[in-house]
Amino acid sequence: MSAPKPLDPSASPRAMLGAELRHQRVQAALSQGELGRPLFVSASFIGQLESGTRRMQTEYATYFDETFKTNGFFARNCEALKKSKYPDHFAEAAEAEAIATVIKEYAQSLIPGLLQTEGYARAVFVSGLPTTSDERIGELVSARLERANLLKDPTEPVVWTVLDEAVLRRPVGGPAVMAEALRHIAALMRRRRIILQVLPFDAGGHPALEGSLKLMEFSDAAPLVYLESFGSGQLLDDPASVTRYELAYHLVGASALSPEKSLALLESAAEDYTHDEQHS
CATH class of the missing domain: 3.30.870 (Endonuclease; Chain A)
Structure with missing residues (x-):
């Protein structure tokens, strides 16, 4: 079996959290399947958390802190990552x-969304959220256009x-x-x-x-x-x-x-x- 791909914790806060999860799991000599089994999730799901592909939910973070005795590290950072510009x-x-x-x-x-223009995105949000403020519509449009980067x-x-x-x-x-x-x-x-x-x-x-x-x-x-x-x-x-x-x-x-x-x-x-x- 090939060695797991090195993770880059500097890529994003979520990547940082995933890299720490892999570190703690390897230190505890647990496979991805063994770590995921009590949570009723697959080994591939744990792999996605470690790579930063999936967002860590609070219940998982709490379990990881309890398992690895990390003094709330995962729960604290998980809460911080919940803030998002997207719905x-x-x-x-x-x-x-x-x-x-x-x-x-x-x-x-x-x-x-990746292919929308500003005018089209604004029209979508205005028609879909007719009672939303112009300020909030502007935030949603900006977030959508940012994805197109x-x-x-x-x-x-x-x-x-x-x-x-x-x-x-x-x-x-x-x-x-x-x-x-x-x-x-x-x-x-x-x-x-x-x-x-x-x-x-x-x-x-x-x-x-x-x-x-x-x-x-x-x-x-x-x-x-x-x-x-x-x-x-x-x-x-x-x-x-x-x-x-x-x-x-x-x-x-x-x-x-x-x-x-x-x-x-x-x-x-x-x-x-x-x-x-x-x-x-």
Whole structure:
């Protein structure tokens, strides 16, 4: 068996916590499975905590302090890490996304957050949170745009997105906002920074009809699936579930247009929105 990959505790506070967890576990001569068994979690889950892929929950932190006699170290730092700029249901997924090497996503009704423009993101939040203050909307928009900094790296993460045609046809924010949003995606495609396909309406039924999904792969941890619904989200690491959703994603991609045809459709839709704006 190969030696475990060295951890970099300076990468983030969560990586620091994970590196300390591995140190304490190794010092106690426990395997990941042995440490996880009393918590009813898998060895891979403990590995994800150690690598910083998963956020440590308070009940786990308390157990680790009791097991390793660390005088509240894990619980104190766990509480500090709970503060997030993202909504509660998405915070852990956003943190995992930030260290993923591959992100594959099927979007059913909205442009994914990583690919949104400021105008589109603002329109999404204003329509979804109609009684929220402008200040809070601004915070949410800023947090969403900050996620897109991942795309400033020319090669990682690999981002492969399948957009349902409904995403192109739903005029979120109006014609001008949509034209800008679609041209932004087209520019990312032309720079070969992302892979993108459009699933046309005439593709008919497919395995992801019930909702969007995001698959994330990591260099030193098992893959994760994130499923989001109205005001809630679920992060899954069960291998059987991950395999099932990976198959669904690839079947959706097999029914979608090629990237070349998808780009042409995106740019055509952007032109239509521009025409609508000019004649409104």
